[in-house]
Amino acid sequence: MHLPDSWLKCLVSFLDVVTLSSFSHKPSTQQALQAQDVVHENIRPPGKGPIFYPPYPPEDPPPPDVAIQCDYSAMKGWKNCNDKHDRGCWLKGPEGQSFSIDTNYEQDWPIGIKRSYVLDVSEMALAPDGVSMPYGKVFNGSYPGPWIQACWGDEIEITVRNNLWYNGTTIHWHGLRQWNTVEMDGVNGVTQCPIAPGENFTYTFMALQYGSSWYHSHYSLQYADGLAGPMTIYGPSTAPYDDAIEPILMTDWNHRSAFQDWAFSQFAPMTNILLNGKGRYNFVNPKKPNLPIGQPERYSKVFKRYRRYLLRLINTSLDTTFIFSIDGHNVTVIGADFVPIEPYSTSSVLVAIGQRYHVIVEANPLVESSDGNYWMRTSPADGCSTFPSKPDNRTGIIRYNAENTNDPTSSENNFPTACSDEPYESLIPKLKWTVGPPANEEALCPLRVRLTTHPEKKNRWNAYLDPLWLNFSEPTIFNLDPPSGAYPKYLDVVTQDHQEDSWIYLVITLQKGPKKPGIFQPGGHPIHFHGHDFALLAQSSDPYPGSLAEINDTLKTNNPPRRDVVLLPTGGYIVIAFKADNPGPWLLHCHIAWHASSGLAFQILENKDRMRITPKDRKAMEYTCAKWNKWVGNTTNLWNTTAADEFQDDSGI
Numbered sequence: 001m002h003l004p005d006s007w008l009k010c011l012v013s014f015l016d017v018v019t020l021s022s023f024s025h026k027p028s029t030q031q032a033l034q035a036q037d038v039v040h041e042n043i044r045p046p047g048k049g050p051i052f053y054p055p056y057p058p059e060d061p062p063p064p065d066v067a068i069q070c071d072y073s074a075m076k077g078w079k080n081c082n083d084k085h086d087r088g089c090w091l092k093g094p095e096g097q098s099f100s101i102d103t104n105y106e107q108d109w110p111i112g113i114k115r116s117y118v119l120d121v122s123e124m125a126l127a128p129d130g131v132s133m134p135y136g137k138v139f140n141g142s143y144p145g146p147w148i149q150a151c152w153g154d155e156i157e158i159t160v161r162n163n164l165w166y167n168g169t170t171i172h173w174h175g176l177r178q179w180n181t182v183e184m185d186g187v188n189g190v191t192q193c194p195i196a197p198g199e200n201f202t203y204t205f206m207a208l209q210y211g212s213s214w215y216h217s218h219y220s221l222q223y224a225d226g227l228a229g230p231m232t233i234y235g236p237s238t239a240p241y242d243d244a245i246e247p248i249l250m251t252d253w254n255h256r257s258a259f260q261d262w263a264f265s266q267f268a269p270m271t272n273i274l275l276n277g278k279g280r281y282n283f284v285n286p287k288k289p290n291l292p293i294g295q296p297e298r299y300s301k302v303f304k305r306y307r308r309y310l311l312r313l314i315n316t317s318l319d320t321t322f323i324f325s326i327d328g329h330n331v332t333v334i335g336a337d338f339v340p341i342e343p344y345s346t347s348s349v350l351v352a353i354g355q356r357y358h359v360i361v362e363a364n365p366l367v368e369s370s371d372g373n374y375w376m377r378t379s380p381a382d383g384c385s386t387f388p389s390k391p392d393n394r395t396g397i398i399r400y401n402a403e404n405t406n407d408p409t410s411s412e413n414n415f416p417t418a419c420s421d422e423p424y425e426s427l428i429p430k431l432k433w434t435v436g437p438p439a440n441e442e443a444l445c446p447l448r449v450r451l452t453t454h455p456e457k458k459n460r461w462n463a464y465l466d467p468l469w470l471n472f473s474e475p476t477i478f479n480l481d482p483p484s485g486a487y488p489k490y491l492d493v494v495t496q497d498h499q500e501d502s503w504i505y506l507v508i509t510l511q512k513g514p515k516k517p518g519i520f521q522p523g524g525h526p527i528h529f530h531g532h533d534f535a536l537l538a539q540s541s542d543p544y545p546g547s548l549a550e551i552n553d554t555l556k557t558n559n560p561p562r563r564d565v566v567l568l569p570t571g572g573y574i575v576i577a578f579k580a581d582n583p584g585p586w587l588l589h590c591h592i593a594w595h596a597s598s599g600l601a602f603q604i605l606e607n608k609d610r611m612r613i614t615p616k617d618r619k620a621m622e623y624t625c626a627k628w629n630k631w632v633g634n635t636t637n638l639w640n641t642t643a644a645d646e647f648q649d650d651s652g653i
C-alpha cells in the first residue's frame with residue numbers, strides 16, 4: 001500500500017486515545033434497569049395502566065391478524081393521549097407527567113410488555129413480478145417477511161430458526177440502537193457466529209426508539225434474495241394524521257440469486273422495482289429482448305377524500321436509490337430513519353438504501369386527475385441505479401375511485417432527480433442535540449473510501465486499512481484482545497475508548513475513481529452505522545480540504561440532521577459525530593449490497609471494557625459458534641465446493 005507520510009501518521013494517531021468530556025445528557029442507566037426489571041417480570045395487572053390500539057390500523061374493528069395493542073398496564077394511573085388531533089402525545093400520567101414527542105427518548109421511555117416472535121428462514125422459489133427466481137430466501141414463506149410490530153418501551157424477543165440448506169444466517173434489526181445489547185445486533189463475524197442450518201438463536205432487545213424500519217439478514221448477499229421484512233415501533237409523531245397504512249417496502253429486484261451474480265461478476269444490473277413484494281415486469285431489456293414479461297400486479301391503496309394518511313417508506317434496495325412521489329400530491333415529511341423531525345412539505349422524497357421516511361399525505365389532490373386515481377411512483381435517482389434502461393416508475397396506485405380499476409392517467413409531479421439526500425436544511429430533529437468538540441484527535445484523519453484491486457480478490461472497496469474480510473468463526477465480540485495486540489488489517493477494527501459523555505467524530509471521504517468494468521460507482525454511497533443515531537455535521541460534494549480546521553466554521557453542531565444512513569456524495573465527504581455511550585463492536589458499512597460484499601465497511605470497537613454480556617447470552621453465543629464450526633467443518637454441507645476456505649467468497653456481510 002502506498003500512502004503519503006501524513007496519512008501514515010494519521011493511521012497511527014487514529015489508534016491514540018484522547019478523552020474529553022462535553023456532553024451532559026447522560027442516559028439514566030438506573031431508570032433503564034428498573035424498566036427492564038418490570039418488563040422481565042411481565043406483569044399485567046388488569047385494568048391498571050392503559051391498553052389500546054396504536055394508530056394502525058384504520059379499520060374498526062381492526063383485523064386481528066395484523067393489529068397489536070400497546071399494553072402499558074404496568075403504568076398505573078396513566079392514560080393514552082394519542083389521537084388524530086394530537087399525535088404528539090403518547091401517554092399522560094396521574095400527576096401531569098407525560099411521554100410525548102418532546103420526551104428525550106434516549107433517557108426515558110414508558111414501561112411496555114415483552115413481545116415474543118418466531119421467524120423461520122427458508123428457501124423458496126419466488127416470482128413477485130411474475131418471473132420466477134428459483135433461489136429465493138424468505139422469512140416465514142413470504143416476501144417481504146412478516147411485519148414485526150411493537151410499542152415504545154416494549155421488550156422484543158425474536159427467535160430466528162435457520163432452515164436454509166447451504167447458508168448460515170444472522171438477522172439485523174436495522175437502525176435500532178441496541179443500547180447496551182450489542183450482542184443482539186445480528187452481524188455475523190462481528191457480534192456473533194452465523195446460525196447454522198437446523199439451529200436457532202433468540203434476539204432480545206428493548207424498543208427505545210419509535211418509527212419504522214426493517215430487519216434483514218446480514219449474512220453475505222442473503223437479503224438481496226428476499227430476507228427482508230418491515231418493523232414498526234409505535235409512538236408519537238410531529239404532525240397530526242387520521243389513519244396509518246402498513247409500511248411500504250421499496251426495492252429493486254433481480255431474476256437471479258445475488259450469490260450467482262456475485263460469483264459471476266461481483267455485480268449485476270437490476271431488472272425491476274417492487275413495492276411490498278409486488279411488481280409488474282414489462283420493460284424490454286434492449287440487450288435481452290426475449291426475457292419473459294411477468295404478470296401485471298401493482299401495489300394499490302384506497303384513500304378517502306380529506307383524510308390524512310401516514311405512510312411509512314422503507315428502502316430495502318440492493319443498489320438502487322429511489323425517488324418516491326404521488327402524482328398530484330405533496331407529502332409532509334415527519335420522520336427520517338428513527339428520528340422525528342420538524343414537518344416539511346415536498347413533492348418527492350429521495351430514499352437511499354436503508355433509509356426510512358415517515359410522511360403524511362393529505363387525501364386532497366393539488367391537481368385533479370380525470371379518473372380520480374393517481375400513480376404512486378418510484379423513480380431511480382440519476383446515477384444511483386444500474387437498470388439497463390429506465391424501468392417503469394409507475395409502481396403503485398392511490399385510488400379515490402375504487403370502482404375504476406383501470407390504470408390511472410395522472411401525470412407526474414415536477415421534482416429534481418439528482419442522487420442526493422433530502423435537503424440538509426429540511427432535516428431538523430424535533431429532539432435537539434448540541435454536538436460538543438471531538439474527543440478523538442484522529443477526527444483530523446479522513447477515512448478514505450476507494451476502489452482497490454486485490455490480486456486474487458478482484459475489485460474491492462476499501463474504507464480503512466483493507467477491504468473488510470470477516471471470519472465467521474471468530475466474531476470480534478469474542479476476540480477483544482487479539483493475540484499480537486493488533487487486529488489483522490482485513491478486520492478493519494478502529495478502537496475507541498472514551499468517556500460515555502464524549503463525542504467521536506468521523507470524516508469519510510470519497511474520491512472520484514476511474515471507471516472500472518464490473519463495478520458500480522454510484523453518485524453516492526448510503527453509509528450505515530450500527531448502534532447509534534449519528535449527527536451529520538457536514539455533507540458536501542466538494543473535495544475534502546485535508547483537515548477539519550479548514551471546514552471547522554461550516555460544521556453544524558447546533559441540532560444538525562441525525563439518522564443512521566446517509567449518502568456520501570461522490571467526490572465529496574461527510575463529517576459525522578456520535579456519542580460514546582454504547583459499548584461494543586459496531587459495523588459501519590455501505591448499504592449497497594455489492595459494495596458491502598466487496599469490503600466497503602469497517603468496525604468501531606467502542607469502549608470494549610464497558611461491554612456487559614449476561615452469562616445466559618454468552619452461553620447461547622458460544623453454542624451458536626460451536627454448532628456453526630461443526631456445520632462448516634463438514635464439507636458435504638457446503639454449496640458447490642469441497643473446501644471451507646473457498647466457501648466464503650465475500651466480506652461476509
Ligand SMILES: *[C@@H]1O[C@H](CO)[C@@H](O)[C@H](O)[C@H]1NC(C)=O
Pocket residue numbers: 117118119120140146147
Ligand atoms: C412464523 O412462522 C412460525 C411457524 O409457522 C410461527 O409460529 C410464527 O408465529 C410466525 N411468525 C410471525 C411473526 O408471523
Ligand SMILES: *[C@@H]1O[C@H](CO)[C@@H](O)[C@H](O)[C@H]1NC(C)=O
Pocket residue numbers: 135166167168220257259260639647648649
Ligand atoms: C449461500 O447459498 C447460496 C445458494 O443459495 C450459495 O450459492 C452460496 O455459495 C452460499 N454461500 C455461503 C457463504 O454460504
Ligand SMILES: *[C@@H]1O[C@H](CO)[C@@H](O)[C@H](O)[C@H]1NC(C)=O
Pocket residue numbers: 118159161199200201
Ligand atoms: C431452538 O433450539 C433448541 C435446541 O437447540 C430447541 O430446544 C428449541 O425448541 C428451539 N426453539 C425454537 C423456537 O424452535
Ligand SMILES: *[C@@H]1O[C@H](CO)[C@@H](O)[C@H](O)[C@H]1NC(C)=O
Pocket residue numbers: 250315316317319320321322323324349350351352353354378379380381384385526
Ligand atoms: C433506495 O435507495 C437506493 C440507493 O441509495 C436508490 O437508488 C433508490 O432510488 C431508493 N429507492 C427509493 C424508492 O427511494
Ligand SMILES: *[C@@H]1O[C@H](CO)[C@@H](O)[C@H](O)[C@H]1NC(C)=O
Pocket residue numbers: 330345346347348366
Ligand atoms: C409542494 O412541494 C413543493 C416542494 O417540493 C413546494 O414548493 C410547494 O409549495 C408545495 N405545495 C404545497 C401546496 O404545499
Ligand SMILES: *[C@@H]1O[C@H](CO)[C@@H](O)[C@H](O)[C@H]1NC(C)=O
Pocket residue numbers: 379380390392393394412417
Ligand atoms: C417516469 O417514467 C416516465 C415514462 O417512462 C419518464 O418520462 C419520466 O422521466 C420518469 N420519471 C423520472 C423521475 O425518472
Ligand SMILES: *[C@@H]1O[C@H](CO)[C@@H](O)[C@H](O)[C@H]1NC(C)=O
Pocket residue numbers: 471472473474
Ligand atoms: C477463522 O477463525 C478460526 C477459529 O478461530 C480459525 O481456525 C481460522 O484459521 C480463521 N480463519 C482465517 C482465514 O483466519
Ligand SMILES: *[C@@H]1O[C@H](CO)[C@@H](O)[C@H](O)[C@H]1NC(C)=O
Pocket residue numbers: 437548549552553
Ligand atoms: C473549531 O472551532 C471551535 C470553536 O468554534 C474550536 O473550539 C475548535 O478548537 C476548532 N477546532 C479545530 C480543529 O480547529
Ligand SMILES: *[C@@H]1O[C@H](CO)[C@@H](O)[C@H](O)[C@H]1NC(C)=O
Pocket residue numbers: 634635636637
Ligand atoms: C456431514 O454432513 C452430511 C450431510 O448433512 C451428513 O450426512 C454427515 O453425517 C455429516 N458428517 C459428519 C461427520 O457429521
Ligand SMILES: *[C@@H]1O[C@H](CO)[C@@H](O)[C@H](O)[C@H]1NC(C)=O
Pocket residue numbers: 640
Ligand atoms: C458449480 O461450480 C461449477 C464449476 O465451478 C459451475 O460450472 C456451476 O455453475 C456451479 N453451480 C452453481 C449452481 O453455482
Ligand SMILES: [Cu+2]
Pocket residue numbers: 524525526590591592595596600
Ligand atoms: Cu457503496
